[in-house]
Amino acid sequence: MEKISLDPVDRRILAILQQDATTPISEIAERVGLSQTPCWKRIKRYEREGLIERRVTILNREKLGLDVTVMVAVRTAQHTDEWLQIFAEGIARIPEVVEFYRMSGEIDYLLKIVARDIADYDRIYRKLIHVAPLHDVSSSFAMQEIKSTTALPLAD
Template identity: 85%
Template sequence: MGEGSYCGRGYMEKIILDLVDRRILAVLQEDATVPIADIAERVGLSQTPCWKRIKRLEHEGVIESRVAVLNRDRLGLGVTVIVAIRTAQHTDDWLQTFAEGVARIPEVVEFYRMSGEIDYLLKIVARDIADYDRIYRKLTKVAPLHDVSSSFAMQEIKSTTALPLFD
């Protein structure tokens, strides 16, 4: 195995991937519904070794899940809001309360604890500005906040779920 690193969920051992693993992952990131036979053909393996590699990548946690990526606009969620939050409280209890409260707001699709002047950054999807106001009011009741600053995305220029797979 490779060197370890710390991730948001704890200490994770870095997994060493060969070129075939990377090719399999690239296919799955593009379309997780591709049949094993097609993946195997694209990466130059027979089906059984390909299937075993995918199972190993799942078991090792490289593949966390396979999901459908939905179109926000088609679902009426046309407003994307980036919310920067500062707090005067930095205790474990406050963070636990805040994190649990934010987890109960389904419109928050990303949530980060930051370094620097901003303590937390959230990405929120909403139907419109009035819908965001509803979400904002819910968010501000979760825990005491010092400052909440909202920025509305004017245009989505790049958005991907695909991670870079370097050789």
């Protein structure tokens, strides 16, 4: 994938959009020292080039009753493309899995799951273990969220 070169104005625009994608073009333009049309054109270029993948609304988990965050480490004895496809498709059908990574090292896959409570996590866990044959599943419950952000660093 080709990397995109950013100038300081690009970085400031993107930082603003990462904080609030609904910020009006007029406000973004004023904050970065551009007129509206060049600012709008830059944003359209970011979208066209795939730098901006999508715009989303971030919901408050606690207000939705999703108070439990679980990091689930999965090890498997199977490492075939077919197994991974079955596992990935099965995980995609579990909406409570909000992040899913293939790892290096002792853990094969790491999942971040949100749940209402421990009983709800047990329900999700039962779905998880039926997706594909697993060697080991280890769950760690987050006691406190210290930092969580969707904003990427935009260093010079």
